[in-house]
Structures are given as structure tokens and as C-alpha cells.
Amino acid sequence: MEHVPLVIVGAGQAGLAAAHAANRRRVRPLVLEAADRPGGSWPHYYDSLTLFSPARFAALPGRPMPGDGNRYPSRDDVAAYLSDYASRLDADLRCGHRVTGVGTEDGAFTLTTADGSRVRTDAVVAATGSFGRPHRPDLPGLTEFGGAVPHSAEYRAPEAFAGQRVVVVGGGNSGVQIATELARVARVSLATRSPVAWVPQRPLGRDVHWWATRSGLDTAPLGHLWRGRATPVLDDGRHQSAFATGNPDQRAMFARLHATGVEWSDGTTEEVDTVLLATGYRPDLGFLHGTGALDGDGRPRHRAGVSTTVPGLGYVGLEFQRTFGSATLRGVGRDARHVLRRLLRGRGSR
Template structure:
């Protein structure tokens, strides 16, 4: 059986940044990617997605994003950047390798793949991030809904919803962005348990990320205080708040229940709806670690700052609030990857 230094599971931003720092530590990582290219989830996001962070704050370690540093890159620019990064990285990248299980073998691990192959590794970094498993909450009556139920991870453009009555569930950035875009082609309501919270994209004339960087808030080790996924404030340059203010879309408290094709709102009004889009976040997709006892009851990793609490040679990169506000972002994942790579290198060099 082939044996490697470090198996990095996932070739998105987290896996690429991890491999970069593992190489700098003198280790030889092998990046294992289930899909056919190193773009993580980016190529599957909706077509109109644009970063909230300027290009100057959207780079992985060792390669600037390029172009106008103050522009807000489009999804396709991020995809192209990741492919360019992977090509220049010089690491052993293996696409079409879906990991189905990881188990201990001596001090290290054995990894099973969907096609029956097996790989040995001294250490493992999970870099499939915190966005692999769409969160579909148990909303009252949702299972009985006779219309279309879609998670925002499956949404691409407004075209399939043209002329329909649509409810977007959520109050975060994706929920607001998708609801506003859809409102140009459909009759849309944004429904959530709590009101939308707003944060200006350019406070005091400078981009938000400038202030996060100069104050140190972006990299501050606050992850241990963030116990549960939180709805972040919607970063807005004024367009989205103005759209909701004029009812395109309108914003409502979450419906009380669903019966067949109809939703009943909190005020008792019932109406038929064609489609419900759940912009309700994601959870880590780490089922392949089940045999290690490395997951909590909710399926999330048991870790401290990315270091697994189950095994000293297992680590995680790219989790939401792994260590800081920016842990799951292009601008912040490199910091966590550097710490994880250094820790694993020290562990592997122990007698």
C-alpha cells in the first residue's frame, strides 16, 4: 500500500493553503480531491456571486490575487485564481479521489476511497471546510410542501423561478443577495426568525476589510468563544437595504407552518407558494472521520483551533470560526493553515 507524509483531504482554498505551508515545513503532502479540479465549492456557487472582500484581501499565501486590488472579484475570477494557484503550487494533487473513511493504523492512518483503493498516511488534514453539507432545518410542514424546495447551494440564476411566488428563508448574505436578485423576475418574500442585520461595506470611506485588518479583529483568536454557527450581518453598499425598503423583496417573520402548497404567515394569512429556497447555511461534511471518534454528536469536528482532540496527527483547516472571524475565508485560511502545518511538522518529527 502506498504511504505518504500527509494526506490533505480537499483541494479548495483550505487544502491548497495547507499544502503550501506543509511544503514549507519540509513535508510532502498529497492533496486528495473528489471532483475533477481544484476549485472547492466556488464553481458550484450561484452565477452572480461577487466577493465582499476586495482582491487585495482575497489571496492565499504566496500568490496575490492580481488585477485591480480594490475591485470585488466575481465567482469565476476566484475559480480561475484557485486553478492558477494549484498549478503553481507544485504539490501532488490527485483529482477523482473521494475519501470514504479514515481509520487509525499504528501512529498514522489508512484512508479508503470510493473506488476501493487505500492509502496510508502519517498525518491527515481535513480541508473540506465547513460548507460541504447544506443545512436543511426542520421547518414546520416543510416535508408536506408540494412546491419546489431548493437549498441555496443548488441555486444558479433567477430564470427557473420567473413569474413564480418564491419564499427565501434566511437573513444572511446569501439569503439577501439571492432574494434581491430573484425579485427582478419573481414575487419574493425574505422570511427569517430574526430581522436582517446590516453592516456598511465601506465605513468611514474605507472598505470594511481594511478596518478589520488594521484593528487586528480579523485575525483575533475568537473562535473558542463562538460555540454555534451565527448569522453574520449582511455587508451592504446600500443596494440591498434599499431593495428591501421598497419591498423588492419584502421581508417577513418566518411562516408559522406549511400545508401542501400553502404557507401560513405569523399574522395568520395563508397563501400558495411555488418555491421555497433555503439559505440556511452549511455544516461540515466529515462523515469519513466517524471511525476515529473525532466528531461530536452534531457531526462537527472535536478540535481546538484546528487541532483534533481525538488524534495528535489529525488536523482541520477551513472551518467557520476555527480560530478567528476569517478562518473560513480566502483572506484568513492561510493563517490557520500555517499553524496547523507547523504543529503537524513538530508532531511528525518527534522520536
């Protein structure tokens, strides 16, 4: 059986940042990626997605995002950047290798892939993100509803919804962006449990990420304080202006679904064609089941990205892993350095 010093599971932004951090410690990792190319979830997001941060604040370690640092890169810009970044790493990158299980024995790990191949290693970094595990809440009446209930992970463009009555569930950035885009071709409501937490994109003429960096808030280990709170929705004014027209509109979360639509919180009912779930994701770590690494909800037991139950196991790319930006392009590099420093103790950096 092949034996390597480090296996990184996933070749998205988190996995690539982890590979870079390993290189800095003179380790050439094996990176196992389920898809046929590196880049993680980026090639699969909706067509119009643009980053919420300027290019200068959206780069992985060692290579700036090309082009104007003040622009907001598109989905395809990021996918191309990650592909180029992967090609420059000193890593054994194997695409089309989905990890299906991890075993532990004698202080080492054995990873099994979907094709039955196995590899043994001293350390594992789980960097699979969450796109593969979209969260679908158990909404009242969901099984009765006869319309479509796609998740935002399946959404690509608005044309398929032309002329429909659509309710988007979820008040984060994606929910707001998708609702605004759908309103060009459909009648749309955004249903949320709390008001949208609008944050100006460029207060006093500077992007909010510039302020967060200058103040030190972006790197402060305070991410856990935000867990469970409303997600800030960054806006340059376009989305709030769209909501001011009444289409889309924002409403309190509906009471329940019925066969042909929704019952709103005030008791009124309305026919609806589609309920689109912009309800986020959960860590996609099913391959770790049975190792003791996860709690009953499938969430990793860790401290700042280092497993508290399985020695030699680390994570990169978890939401609020250490800071507010832990699951972002600008944040995964910092977390990767922290985790690899602990997993590869005794290996010098360069």
C-alpha cells in the same frame, strides 16, 4: 501500500492553503480531491456571486489575487485564481479521488477512496469545507408542502423562477443576495428569525475589511464569540435599497408550511411556489465517522483546528476555527500555518 508523510483531503481554498503551509515546512503533501479539478465549491456557487471582500483581502499565502486590489472578484475569478494557485504548489494533487473512510492503527492513518485504493500516512488535514453538506432545517409542515424546496447550493440564476411566489429562508449574505436577485423576476419574501444585521460595506470610504485588518479584529482569536449570532450582511446600499421597494420584503419566519404555501406568524396564509433554503452548511466530514474525531452531530472535536481526540489529525477551513475569517480566502492561510506547525513538529520551515 503507498506511504506518504501527509495527506490533505480537499483541494479547495483550505486544502490549497494547507499544501502551501506544508511546503513551507519542506513537506510535499498528497492532496486528494473528489471533484475533477481543484477549486472546491467555487465553481458551483450561483452565477452572480461576488466576494464580500476586495481582492487585496482575498488572497491565499504567497500569491496575490491578480488585477485591481480594490475590486470585488466574481465566482469565476476566484475559481480561476485557485486553479492557477494549485498549479504552482509542490504537491501530488489527485483529482477524482473521493476519500470514503479513514482508519487508524499503530499511530498512522489509512485512507480509502471511492475506487478502493488505499494510502497510509502519518498526518491528515481535513479541508473539505461544507458545501457538500447543505443544512436543511426540519421546518414545520415541510413534508406536506407540494412546492419546490431547493437549497441555495442548488441555485444558479433567477430565470427558472420567473413569475413565481418565492420565500427565501435565511438572513445571511447569500439569502439577501439571492432574494434581491430573484425579485427582478419573481415576488419574493425573505423569512428570518431575527432582523437582518446590515453592515455598511465601506464605512467612511474604506472597505470594512480594511478597518478589521487595521484594528486587529480580523486576526484576533475571537471567532467563538460570534458563533450562534446573526451573520453580518455587508451592503454597499444596493440591497437595502431593493428591500425598501417592498420586493423583496423581509418578514418574520413563517409558522409552518402547508400543502400549497405558508402560514405566516400572524396567522395569514399564502400560496407559494418555492421555498428556497439559504440556511447555511455543516462541516462535510463523513469520511471521519468511526474514528472518534466527530461528536454526535458530526462536528469535529478540535482546538484551533487540531483534533483533541485523534493525534495527527487537523482541520483547515472550519467556520470560526480560530478567527472571524477562518472559513474565508483571507483566513485559511493563517489557520493552515497554525495547524501544520503542530502536525509537522520537527520539520523546519523556510
